[in-house]
Amino acid sequence: MVEITEGCVLSRLPASTRLILQGRQPALQAACGALGVETVPEMLCTAEGAGGHALRVGPFELALQPTGDGLAPLEAALASVPHSLVEVSNRNVSYTLQGWQAADILAALCPLDFSLAAFPVGMATRSILDKAGALIWRTADQTFHIEVWRSFAPYVEGQLHEVAKSISYNILTVQH
């Protein structure tokens, strides 16, 4: 956990299970069911069930963050449905970026609109952080969950620190 600037803390999260589930609607539905999520979240939306989180990052793709029982319940639920379930727990490194300056820091590296109206809490999408691909998920007004590929992590951390150094000056996010 590092306070990279006043009002913004970057925390690298401990490794945990990350899965990419791809398939047509029945597969997405079955996977959500296994996590206790009733309906498949809409594009760029997320849902939480008893078994973990499902992030709808593509029309035929869910990024899954199961808690607890590992892959077994998912594999069971998906057994009879064409699908692809691939573990990427090691590929992805996760962070949270938290604080009132978090959105402005991201806005130095990413062309997305981070106003709450355009990027509400619960939205998740892949995008870029300058020259690295990233998954960005807003978990609270001032909290973002970020995942990047392992080898890009030092670069992304460096960029976040670099931006944070100068962020305090003259950027005031326009309220909506």
Next chain:
Amino acid sequence: MLLIECPYCGPRAEIEFSYGGEAHIDRPGPEVSEEEWASFLYLRENTKGVLAERWRHAHGCGRFFNALRDTRTDEFKAFYEMGEKRPDAEKKEGEGA
């Protein structure tokens, strides 16, 4: 930087996309003539006007989709999913009466 509307994710900055060249070029099977094959591989319209082209939301949902873009102005006329028919848009330069 263009603003490109992914049919799945909505409008995003061009930097998230990779370009896929002219759309609606069907890949023929190996049974076609060499001329047809060469034209599939190499011949493109090089449209001045409204062009149907492919984009991939590479740093996003990863999907390919089609767009109609006026190459004179960069104005997009439509975005549509792969497999959909090309929507109506104003006629290409040089077409018409």
Next chain:
Amino acid sequence: MSKTFRLSGYGRVDRSRPVTFLFDGKPVKGYAGDTVASALLADGRHLMGRSFKYHRPRGPVSAGSDEPNALIGVGEGARHTPNLRATQVEVHEGLVAISQNRLPSLRFDVGIVNTLASPFLPAGFYYKTFMWPHGFWDKVYEPLIRRASGLGKAPTAPDPDEYGLHYAHCDVLVAGAGPAGLAAALAAGKTGVRVILCDENPEFGGALLSDSHSLIDGVAAAQWVARTVAELEKLPNVQLLTRCSAFNYGPHNMVALNQRLTDHLASAPVGMPRERIWQVRAKEVVLAAGSLERPLVFEGNDRPGILLASAARTYLQRYGVLCGRKAVVMTADDAAYRVAIEMAEAGLKIVAVADLRANPDSAVVAEARARGIKVLPSTTIQRAHGHYRVGAVELAPVSADGAVGKGRTVSCDLVLMSGGFTPSLHLHCQARGALTYDDKLGVYLPGDSVEHVRSAGSCRGVYALDAVLRDGAEAGLNAAGGEGDLPVWTVTRQDQPGEGGFAGALPRRGPGHLALAFVDFQNDVTAKDVKLAVREGFQSIEHVKRYTTTGMATDQGKSSNVNALAIVSKTLQRAPQKVGLTTYRPPYTPVTFGAFASHARGDQFDPLRLAPADGWARAHGAVFEDVGLWRRARYFPRAGEDMLAAVTRECRMVRKTAGIFDASTLGKIEVVGPDAAEFMNRFYINGWTKLGVGKCRYGLVCRDNGFVYDDGVVGRVAKDRFHVTTTTGGAAGVLNMMEDYLQTEWADLDVWLTSITEEWGVIALQGPKAREILAPLVDGLDISAEAMPHMFLKEGTIGGIPMRLFRVSFTGELGYEINVPSGRMREVWDRVWAAGQPHGLTPYGTESMHVLRAEKGYLIVGQETDGTATPGDVGCGWAISKIKPDFIGKKALALPALNAPDRLQMVGVLTDDPHYVLEEGMQLVAAPQMQAPASADGHITSSYFSPALNRSIAIAMVKGGRSRMGATLYAPRLDAAAVRVTLVDPVFYDPEGARVNG
């Protein structure tokens, strides 16, 4: 008479905060709020620079970003910034500024000889004069020209400052905060939408800050500005950016702003970026860029002391500076009369207002006359006298037909000129907006654009203040969606814009072929240069621009374009709208390189991707190389070893005992789904149906043109699951190509792709001892030669860590690629390393990897192949499936041309001299002495010293090479005799493959 030109009771500078700065090493006093130009002018100093080509003394012509002359260098050492406009550089305590382009000093400049030589430096002189003799260009002409002409000097040390970047989004971006911009921002802001208002100046207000005449809602213009800005500041949905120039209008309303944060501060807070680029995506843009007064073109119009009338007004009203004592006003427009009245009131003697027009008669003209200002209608300036400062002008009558009569010379130390106002169209043009020529105003106005943009105020030819405010408010409200109250203001005192304005060269008496009447001050382009260009046949305005360089200086032709256009139009006797206007290109004003780089600098310029064993390699003294964005260990030298020695030792150890290599950067894709095998069949040239679970196969990817695209080993993990590897560089491209065919051609297949490049770390363990080292570590998995032959795959664990174990080899030795979760690879690596110590396990890097594979004749895609090689060309014709109905490349691979016997084919090459290592890229020809141009028979693609053979080896692509085994060819050298070589089979070592199956 007082020596200072600073007036009490005038200006907006802070008299309570005096500031001292250095100009050319000497202290100059000013006040907070001054620019370098205003402070120097307050000292009576107009001379601020030397011109680009002729080194003529120059002073400021303007008071803003359109300044072509007064370019200065600011700051010292690595923080020096050249070519800044003195009219914009804000002074602060300790500021260090220097004049530019003078040798050795501003007042005494030997470069002035260029002026004497001016008849020999006509338009296009770069193209005409120095072309012969040929060799003279590099050595004589160019260095001379470079030294004698130019701008300031860029610093050579790295820029020590920080720069920022910010992507912003808004509903309405308003560029320019003069009356139209303020009105627009307020109208839009009050509707509640997101608004960004930016202006290049330190204060909002634009021309209103210099307007002491107009009254808005009963208060002075500057007071109205303060009131309006205060109102805007209260709106939480409005972002106000001063010192922030909109410099680029990109497609789809992405506008780049450059915000200057620290240059005006004596000491900047730690960490504050010097500048920040704002990339603003706006739903709608309101351009309120204003208009620029046009200089008049007459002989000597570049003498210091000759300014735009509006600039003199700004120096008076904003900075409290009178630009001289005794002025002649030369105008073709009413606006200069207001300036004359205000300047006279402030104590300047107005010798006369010379007006090009025959009957100037508006209210402001009458007011000037009533105040005793002498007005001379139908009068022109024939020439200006003086060197460092204008001393006199010749005023001459001009008749209706343009003939100029005998004039008289009047003395003065100031000339205020006004040719009318040119709307600033730069951003509109960058937005690919059309232009329409307005005959009445004699200028171009913004037309339609494909962008969501509208212009408001004087940048679209609306000049009267009440109309400007209304125009701005309407533009702002409409941009915000049109719903809401339109703010209304009452202007009770204002000058109405009159008829008039002038563009082109002022009429002259006589030919004037020696006259230096400047059109483009910054690039030293004169009226006769432009005329000459037309006479020499350049008719397109774009060609005239390039030939004469008019409008090509850092000021982007802000003051010169319309005058140049008018001269071309007149010379060609063609209407201005038929001549057209040159394209305005970004940036509107120059932007610091550092701002473009922002945080992408130094170590953070590009991602540096580190492989999982990178830390281990560093600790073991590896020398690294960049492979794409990856940093890979190249070799591991021991004390005293050079690369050859280290690589030789590493290779020998791999062949003798075992080597360990971090192969994690290989691209990896998991292909999963019921149709996985069908997809593989269609995508690769190989067949996959028969590949059993737990087996591997070398796969080749072609493009549909039949040429090799990528390769790699593929393992079948389950019936519906393939673990695909690609080259390190091909990882992203292969996945993209797979997705392309899957999504657009074969959408019916139930198969999906996931990048697992970074999920799995890969330890290559290669060498005869590999099995012995590995066997005890794999938690009981049977990896005996019988249970796990070459090209088999097993899943298991290694010390409890999940593992996909491939028995594969890129060295020709018994070997494994141990795939483990990348986050735990280092643990496994350490364990393997420790287990290997008794066996002499050696780390090896990419260089040895290359040598080991070359000894075996294994190709590297991108090294042997160049995008025109078929699988057959590189000896992989065996991989092409004969039974599949279709696959990518099938049709092309059947074409006769791709099967011609004389294609470049991969062969081995041995030199006669076993110690001579060929250069990669060397050509191979048929005879030792060939006259150029000779056609080559082939070229060397890989070349190394082979430790296994104890001699040099090479791989080449040679025409019909496979049928020419034993043939002799020659590799020519520049400085020595050609090297004789023999073509051989490319498998140099263990051709039977006994070792790999060990």
